[in-house]
Amino acid sequence: MPTWKPDPTFYPSPRLAVAAPPEKLAYVASFDPTRKQKDVLAVVDLEEGSASYGDIVGRVEMPMLGDELHHFGWNACSSCLCPNAPHPHVERRYLVVPGLRSSRIHILDIKPDPKSPKVVKVIEPEDLAKRAGYSRPHTVHCGPGGIYVTALGDAEGKGPGGVFVMDHESFEVLGRWEVDRGPQEFAYDMWWHLGHDTMVTSEWGTPDMFENGLVPELLLGAKYGRKLHFWDLQKRKHVQEIDFGAQQQLVFELRPAHDPTKAYGFVNCVLSLENLSSSIWTWYRDGDKWAVQKIIEIPAEPADPDQLPPALKDFKACPPLVTDIDLSVDDKHLYVSCWGTGDFLQYDVTDPLTPKQTGKLRIGGIVSRAGHPKAKGPLNGGPQMVELSRDGRRIYFTNSLYGAIDAQFYPDGIKGWMVKIDAKEGGGMAMDPGFFIDWPAGHLPHQIRLQGGDASSDSYCYP
């Protein structure tokens, strides 16, 4: 049913979104790495003062086994208010939840009972393959004129991966997005600068390169993704690629500035083959081209081989493994998850080329196994998928990366958890000692989405 006024969770500009009310629920992708139980979308109560605050209050089972729920997103968000393709009366009502392994896409309706969403539609892998020629759906972004989803493999599970579009109300797969992919072969993340008619995509690898874990020979041979791709969002054509160089492997999470007039963003590179460091890069507009600059390098920490998993023993060092980053809606703070060392870092990126570190915490980690005030004993896994409230005051993260890779770096088996951090006004942060979700055994938590929108869900057309 069409609504009379725009969805109240749509904000024309990031400036207005910062004033949004605090989130009351989080949705968390939760999967069984052994693929014996069905994956679940967990619902966490975040309403302060509620009796079940910080508890899992709902869980929605997927209909089939072996999905590997990973990333997911909304059918519609603030970009529906864009002036060139307005859809202001579509509701932010459905979660689009792909199985990265199964290639099945689940549509969950949160409106009747937000704590107990219902699976209302399933798009089968065959349908996706037939209509778009893709598989392994990953990043989901609500965008102008539809839902944009990256796919890491083609219909046969090989390369190239790419982007496809779904209708934001019927959820029909409309087809492959790219008209001309140029040299692009690998896919991973995708987002855009709506003010600059530009899409950006990053690279992991094809399904055979990650579904059984990272392949050491490929990694040491620099065969994984290491490029950024820039696209004309309107013409759907590849316009430029930037190669980070043969030393850099796994160019992952794309966090463009929320302000649509700003033409810069941040991306993490997981591993340098030179010294096992991770790095953060800023891409920016330089004349009529895009350029990148490495702005942060996070070094590996020397470690006793006995404390390292087999894959790392020879290196005698624990890599930071920065596998997720997130940018606050006001574009002032960048958060960095070091899944290897267990560090969680906050940078002031008001000047996007000269970041200043303003906060540091540690929890979990391959070597450190740092604990939490509310948890008993050491913790494993490390800061991973991070999500921020729209006002930038509350930060949540979980500790699993990807089933097959979790086992390579934490061979003792990750125990899932989710924590909350409080950001201080003007910089700095502190662990909320009262918030710790000991994830139910059998499943591991991955991406978090906050009800009503968060720092990585919405894009805006007005400054």
Place this chain on the structure above:
Amino acid sequence: MQQTWWPWFALIGLGLYHGLNPAMGWLFAVALGLHRHSRLTVLMSLLPIAAGHALAVGTVAMLVIGAGLVIDHALIKTATGVLLIIWAIYHLFYRGRHRLRIGMQTGYAGLLAWSFLMAAGHGAGLMLLPVLMPLCLPAVPSLPDAGPSTPLLLAFAAVGLHTVTMLLVIGIVSILVYDWLGVGFLRTGWINLDLLWSIALLGTGILVFLI
């Protein structure tokens, strides 16, 4: 007199209505102005937007005149009514299924094309048909003291009046939003004109059968 003046008032009314709809262009002009930090951009953008709208509406007017020369007027009336009702239903169920073609980096030519496509796709010209028909199909009495009363001139006058009204409205609204209200106003102020639009198309279709 009342009987012959009403189409002109209706054209002004529809200009007002089309102008107010953010999807018809003023919001795009405001956004471009905000991006380029320029009120002049807001105002300059309105010109190609109005021109694109006039082109879409004018095309429909020309089609009516053309059809009027060769097809029986009663048949045109029936066909128009049916077309409007079908369009209304299409608009209600398939609103906004078009793909994005013009982005925020567009120039004035892009804006003109965008406005033409938006007006044509929304059936803005079709909505004017009940007004255009009595003016452009010569069997129907037209303005008595308007001088040249050929259908072509009347059609130009009609499209011109509609467009000038629309241009005035989008000018006022866009400056109001750009300088005073701000885009936050959209959160509550952007009522579902698409729904009203479908109703308007449907009503117009029915009206065609009544006049």
